[in-house]
Amino acid sequence: PIPPAQLASLIDAHPKPPTLSSYSYGTAGFRYPAPLLPCAFVRMGIFSALRSASLGGEEVGVMITASHNPEEDNGMKLADSNGGMLDAAWEEHAVSLANAPNSKEAMVLISTLTRYIKGKYPQKNGGLPKMVVHVGRDTRSHSPGLAKLVVRAALAMGATVIDHGEVSTPMLHHFVMHANGHLLPGIIPQRCNESGYYEIMAFSYAALLRTGKLDGVGGKRLANTKELVIDGACGIGALKIDTFRKIFGKLNAEGCVGLPMLRTVNFPGEGPLNEICGAEYVQKLQLPPNLYSPKDKLMGMSKGYMTSFDGDADRVVFHFEDVNGKFHLLDGDKIAVLVSSFIQEELRCIDPDGQAVKCGVVQTAYANGSSTLYLKNVVKTNVVVAKTGVKFVHAAAHHHFDVGVYFEANGHGTVLFGPKFYDFIAQADAKLRGTPRNNRANIALRRLRLLPALVNQSVGDAMSDMLLVDAILYLRGWDLNTWAQLYSDMPSKQAKVKVADRTVIATNDNETAATAPEALQKALQSAMDAMAAAENRSDGPKPRCFVRPSGTEDAVRVYAEANTQNGADSLASEAMMLIY
Ligand code: NG1
Ligand code: ZN
Incomplete structure (x- = not known):
């Protein structure tokens, strides 16, 4: 039985921040400047235990991270027992609990959920089913403190807590997926910890490379794919890749063919998290990352084959400098x-x-x-x-x-x-x-069979995606130019606009058109039409632009693309003017 007084006092000790009207569950969970979070984190510790109970004792996850946001922000992503994102109906319960004005009302919500769960899974002792919560965190300075709050609250609920310490978001999702019995048919259950994760990745990646020479097409590392440099965004990805680099050493010693040299740059502490480096910066600005690592570590480094991760290593983009020093992004x-x-x-x-x-x-x-x-x-x-x-x-x-x-x-x-x-x-x-x-056909079968093991199916995963892409390039015998030149990107421009209230902008279902304020979409459409008329091209995609409120940052995002960079830039500027 849960001692309600203990829970209530834990909630009371972390009151709602007076400056925040309410918490909202954005594109990827709660995300705010770190000082605003303790209140929500205590409640989400309680909530995650209840979520586990509501699934009859299946294990769930809490990841403490603000992903690609700046160091000052933090946040939380909740993983359901299948390893995926929290179910939408329970998202609503999470938001209600986070926003309960005081401990009394929070306790009412907790009791309601508890009653519902006890009705669904009656226990002999009259209590809740078993509760297991996996907790992981990124490398932000405030993550350990926030993780402690989650752990304390989940323990106060009587849950078992498995604290994985610093891990990437996709690792935590992977652990949760493997902790519960209902895996997809082709997935071999792994130990739900880091070594289980590394083993399955390394094993399936190496096995995929081994199929390289069989079809007489690939199995070659072309000049610019021999050394793979990973920009860790000064976050968790750098640490985890470094462990993987050591596994590569072992694979090499065991005679595994086709491995690239791995080199990690931008470790935690070498520079500011996600700033002028990492996937978000590289993709949004279409520029190479700054290299914060000490000079001696960068010596002899080629920029011929690089990836950038984001702050919690669930995103990856590739990029390279060609022989003329021109930057190419593979997003x-x-x-x-x-x-x-x-x-x-x-x-x-x-x-x-x-x-x-x-x-x-x-x-x-x-x-x-x-x-x-x-x-x-x-x-x-x-x-x-x-x-x-x-x-x-x-x-x-x-x-x-x-x-x-x-x-x-x-x-x-x-x-x-x-x-x-x-x-x-x-x-x-x-x-x-x-x-x-x-x-x-047999070679294809061998390859296809390995994919569900190499791919992290719970959620996007920078490390798993990086290995998959590298293996495909190797199997196809492609270099980066071949990949880059499959098609040319339409020149595009992305921007952010700070407004007093970003929620005044609403969009249709897939966010391709604005539905409020009323005149906005019409104005955007005429800007697009004017650009199409000016460009006067009968082939290829038409100029396009749209706006939407960000779900992770306090801003409205603007996107524009056209047949020339000038066209995209000016379409984006027009859209920005319409929002101001
Ligand atoms: P918002 O801030 O809602 O645009 C951003 C990304 C999403 C997604 C989330 C979660 C863009 C334009 N938006 O959401 O695609 O990755 O963060 O991290 O990149
Ligand atoms: Zn991320």
Whole structure:
């Protein structure tokens, strides 16, 4: 039985900040300047225990991070027992509890949820079912203190707490996914800790590389893919990649072929988190990251093949400097194209009609128009546009496709393999039994079978995505130019506008058009029409712009693309003027 007095006093000790009208659950959970968070964190510690109980004792997760936001911010992402984002109905309960004006009202909500759970899962002792909460945190200076509050509150509820310390967001989701019994059919259960995570990644990646030479196409590391430099955004990703670098050493010693040299830069403490470095900066500004690491560490480093992670390592973008020193960005759209075309081509080696498994890509309004056109016309795959935010794109991929690839342009994404994919693998296995091991269909089968292990299906994962992309380049025998030149991005411009109240701007479902204030969309449309008339092109994507309130920052975001950079810039400026 929960001692209510103890809970109430814990809540009382962390009152609501007077400057905040209410907490809202944004694109990816709660995210605010760190001093505003203790109140919400105590309550979410209690909440996460209740969520675990509400699933009959399945294990859930709390990740303390503000991802790509500046160091001053912190936040929380809640993981449900399947490793995915918190269920939408429970999001509402979380928000109500976070916003209860005082401990008395908070206790009323807690009792209501408790009664509901006890009704659903009656226990012999009259209490709640078992509760298990996994806690992880990023490298922000205030994360340990905030994590302690969550742990204390969950313990006060009687939950078992597994504190993983500093981990990436996708690692925590992976642990939670593996802690519970209901994994997808093709996923081998792993120990739900760091070594379990590293093992499955390393094993499946190395196994994928081993299929390299078999088809006589790839299995080559071209000049600019030999050394892979990882910009850790001065956050958790740098630390975790460094562990992986050591595993690479071991793999090498065991004779694993095809591994690139890994080099990590921008560790925690070497520079400010996410500032002038990391995936958000590189993607939004389309500029290379600043290198904060000491000079001796950078010596001899090539900028020929780089990735940038964000502050909690769930996003990754690639970039390189060509021989003329020109910067090229390979963003989430380029990753979606590479990954979806790879999977589709391998599937076709077994099923030439491509009918057995429905493949598709989920994008957001931020996807570059050229990428959408390429996916439809060249990859010839299905494309769905969903609302910004992982919870929406993830749900759409799951809903529409047997193999659903989703990537936000900012590099957050993954691949979901549905039951039909695993059936297909099983049938192919039976059909191909006894045929020569190295015929193309058998090679494809070996490759496809490894993907669900290498891909972190719980959520986008910078490390897993990086290894997947690298393996595909290796298997295809491609260098970065080949990948970059699949299509040329429409020049684009992204900007943020600070306004008094960003919620006055509302949008349609997939955020491609504004619905309020009333005249805004009309004005945006005429700006787009004028640009289209000025550019006067009959082929390719039309100029496009849209605006939406950010769910993670106190700003309105503006996006514009056109056939020239000037066109995109001026369309974005016009949209910004309309918002001011
Ligand atoms: P907001 O701030 O709502 O735009 C940003 C990203 C999302 C998603 C979330 C979660 C852009 C334009 N938006 O959301 O795609 O990644 O953060 O981290 O990149
Ligand atoms: Zn992130």
